[in-house]
Amino acid sequence: MKVTINDVAKLAGVSMKTVSRVINKEPSVRKKTFDIVMDAVKELNYQPNLAARNLAGTSSFTVGLVYDNPNAYYVIDMQNGVLSRCKEEGYELVIHPCSYTDSQMEEEFITMIKRSRLAGLVLTPPLSEHSKITNLLDELKIHYVRVLSGRPTDDDQDTCIYVNDYKAAYEITTHLLKHGHTNIGFICGDKEHKSTSERLEGYKAALVDFDTPLNAAFLYDGKYSFESGVEGAKALLKDNNELAITAILGGNDEVAAGALFASRLMGIQIPEQLSITGFEDSPFSRQTWPKLTTAHQANDVISQHAARLLFTKTRGARNQDKEIITSFTPSIVIRESSGPKQ
Amino acid sequence: MKVTINDVAKLAGVSMKTVSRVINKEPSVRKKTFDIVMDAVKELNYQPNLAARNLAGTSSFTVGLVYDNPNAYYVIDMQNGVLSRCKEEGYELVIHPCSYTDSQMEEEFITMIKRSRLAGLVLTPPLSEHSKITNLLDELKIHYVRVLSGRPTDDDQDTCIYVNDYKAAYEITTHLLKHGHTNIGFICGDKEHKSTSERLEGYKAALVDFDTPLNAAFLYDGKYSFESGVEGAKALLKDNNELAITAILGGNDEVAAGALFASRLMGIQIPEQLSITGFEDSPFSRQTWPKLTTAHQANDVISQHAARLLFTKTRGARNQDKEIITSFTPSIVIRESSGPKQ
DNA sequence: AGTTAAAATGACAACGCTGTCAATATTCTA
């Protein structure tokens, strides 16, 4: 029942070490030997034991995914992306949700890393933005890849995958401006998230390019939540909409859905009286009524690339054949929640 | 930097085996010895190496969570529940999404199990309902716990955690009947899911108890998706609602949200002209407008218990102190999407 | 062909822990 590397070695008539070389795709194995071993592996249906590899080897075959994100869709997408890559490469994934406000976080982190001797870590926002964490990892000498909101201007492209929220916001805002909107509200997400400031800057840049003045009253400091969207819309549209706002950018899809909800409560017609847009294109941007105009962000693809980047870092130059993209720009998706100013 | 069991043993002045006994909470360790060792563990901040434990020990410290469920909220809740338990017990979790229609599934399963020598598996619906999988696991002699839709009448309570969807549906239907609704549509979920038939039976039972005839035309064969909810509502309300339906049970919250969406397209007022309800109480049942009446299902608690049950199975009688609940009944949550018949 | 350099392979210990079983310490019995 249980097949070990030794069984394969015997069947192939080589040493265990050679089998090990083959399954790890190490160089200096003759093609012929390689084939013989592979045949034996297949015949016996051999599966290398992960625990033994982790124990004996220099680098382990386990990577971690760390997140502090209440958005289930986001987390699932990230997981699936990393997971699909892991499956291909024979790695294991351990997931580690945590709260960056938690004082025990640091300790927990260290515990996890000590216990499972991770080959590397994928960090997602907002954790990826905290130097407290990256410093800790640097200290522990753990490889990691960060998924970050930002523009690919920095020089640490071998550690980061950027999501260009600036551009996404710029384009969404432009879309609205082209439809004649000038008084555009923005319900910002959590201040602690880099995506919030990136999106805000993109919004501002678009206004500038269209010679449209920015009114500070158009901005609402919120959070990345449905409830915050409700509150934000109420605040922006208060006093019978004296600000004359005709469009609102939600900080993300959830916020936009909240804004939609609030508008409905106030009897406002979407998109006739008010355009609303989101970010991320999560499934429920298609489940609101009307459906949300938003910026599509391919989180599963992004996380796949993050994992790939991590693997190349961990194992040196192997797999360099496939080019790694380290910057992603969400693409705008126009649906029914936005339309011309009337 | 790296602390092994040997270091602890030396500091405590005992053998490695004794330290091992202490960290595994094995019996026959003198209280005094226990304390001495624990002090050493703390002083050195020792963390047992998981790979070594998995390799050397009889049962591993890794459990798996297997799912085939497109519902991100559900998956995340299940994960978090199992994960929280794992953290407490020092186990690792590997997650394994898979498709039960995939022909490679079986092979993948075997590969995963061979590779990581799992202590056990938590199966969630609909995978937990397939004898193909449970048979395979029985064959491989792998412990598992199934989370199932059903009533706790079966005798394999040491392997199953039941979610009483029958009762949930019964109560939701009763709620509607009490509000005077008699023509109640039901947009069923996937036929392959046990929850679909359970919910349907609960619905029927309530009708019987209220002497309300069931019209087969009130039932729509759908899927657990938003789109199916849209289609279902359109079908049930077609021809200007000649069936005179005044309430619709969505197969789950997503379906209900879809029905809500369709109703809106048709210009139907909710809940004045039509009551709509869901199941599960997932976050977006609070993000529709109006908010959904639904049946709250504590998936995180359920999965915690599943994990606990698995651990007691794996390690014999330990932890029996905390009683394990193997049956959960969702509780109805009344919100704005349902109201009296008008 | 005879050297020499380079490539391919193998022997064996080690990774950090637990299982087995033998050794010792403690408690109990008469």
Next chain:
DNA sequence: TAGAATATTGACAGCGTTGTCATTTTAACT
């Protein structure tokens, strides 16, 4: 308080792989 019964501890091998380094084979030269 001796002797048996039991509770507690320890020595050591082994889990299945990989790293190190020695050895053998092949290729590349005169």
